[in-house]
Amino acid sequence: MIQDMTLQNQCAVGVYLGGKNLRVGRVRNNMVEESLALDIDNHEPEEVILKAVMDAIDKVMTPDVGGIGIGVPSLVDVSKGVVYNVEHIPSWREVHLGDLLSDRYKVSVYVNNDANCFAIGEKYFGKAKKYANVVGIMTGVGLGCGVITNNRLYSGTTCGAGEFGCIPYKDHNYEYYCTTGYFERKYGLKPEALYNRAKKDDKIALAVLEQFGFDFGYAIKTILYAYDPECIVIGGDISRFFPFFEPHMWKTVRAFQYEKTVEKLKIEVSDHPEIAVLGAAALYYDAMAKN
């Protein structure tokens, strides 16, 4: 199904707040037409960080902006626009972002977690455009997924859908085995070092990534059992390792017991450099889209 693109002539602001890293952009016609990225001190008090966010939005805000979308790595009450216990920002324990920003800018504000933003961003602007049912996997330090069904973002009742990282696997859970931290925990290898060695065809590095692909394949199978999507898009720091673990991942996935599910499955890697801002802005387009 091809979505109605006309809505995207509407202009939206996307905000991504990832700990020390703040990115804000204005999106129109499927492009980021103005943006800024800045470092913030994540240990500042709540109000100081909030002001930094607002100052940044001020710089890209124009009168024709229809809505603001914000992606935050935290628990989110989507309907109230409240974020709880934001990762890497200790002072943000409960911030009513939705109300604060809609009071100031007089437009609708959509708050969601970063994995959900990533998934809806890929649906609107990235590798998943052609597909109605999609799961986006964000893997770096943590592992979180966003779920698109019938072209719409599905956040669950308490924004907790897609937490595949928390599902038990072997003696821990998928987050333990399928994130970059595993390389260091298990093998004492920093991701950077592992990457460089793999590029040089280092046998040990390739074997590490073979095992990783096997485990990652199990995470994919669990996603297939839960959602049976047409397309899975992988983003985050793990993406650069994908060429090394991809064949081993597929070996596990192809052993899936329902071959119909795997036959047409696409597993892609995100390659849009501005997906964080685009994904946050896509929250607005998703909210506007009619089912």
Add this chain to the structure above:
Amino acid sequence: MESLKNVIGVDLGGTNMRAALVKSGEITNKSARLVPKTDQADEVTNALIQTISEVFTPEVEGIGVGVPSLVKAGEGIVYDVQNIPSWKKIHLKEILEKAFKCPVYVNNDANCFAVGERVFGAGTRYDDFVGLITGTGLGAGIIKGGHLMPDQNCGAGEFGMIPYLDDNYEMYCSGQFFGRRFNADGGELAQKAAQGDQAALAAFAEYGQHLGKAIKTVLFTVDPGAIILGGSVSKSFEFYKEAMWQEISDYPYGFALENLKIVPSDMQEVAILGAAALCIDALS
């Protein structure tokens, strides 16, 4: 939109095929026969058409069929149906639409259960819930925004297949658990538990712990507002619910639990009514 008033619900199991005429949520006429044991796909198809025609009337506005298999929902193609070895790939929707000249909707049995609960059962109270069948197997249908969540091949909600301990959740959370673990039948254990038999109650407590783990996986993936339990084991809900909730209580996102409802289905004939509800869901 007006919902269909006269529909036929068909429950195609591995052993029996059953069809019923459903008017405004009430079953008014039923027919059933054994699934022919044959390697000829046509024999099974013809038996199914015969079963449906015994309850078919000219006012019927749609037919819904629940099948224990993967289904390509839009096209109504069923693949590798459990216990019907001749059905490798059957264009069931097309075949039945040709035979009965009305719209036909095909989906897997777990999805039918969820839709049945949504349209006729406890699910009328919830817009987002998971219908979890705990019978011979463990499967689920996901209701999102009041309707069945679409997917690629009706393969979503197969939580039973997710790896768990030395096997998968199905082995620990379906009726198979009692045979494997206690060499006992779940139904007989339930009778003993009802009489206060301590060993039977302990067996259900152990079951409840495993089911609680499966439910946490449902919460992590789908985060529904409610879970409606169906299938034969759900009839023993009162014997295992305490252990189940105990296991769920350490779910890390506590506020998701505050409003979560977990209830057993109280519908009779939910398989047939669920298949009938497919029509109503598809057209509303």
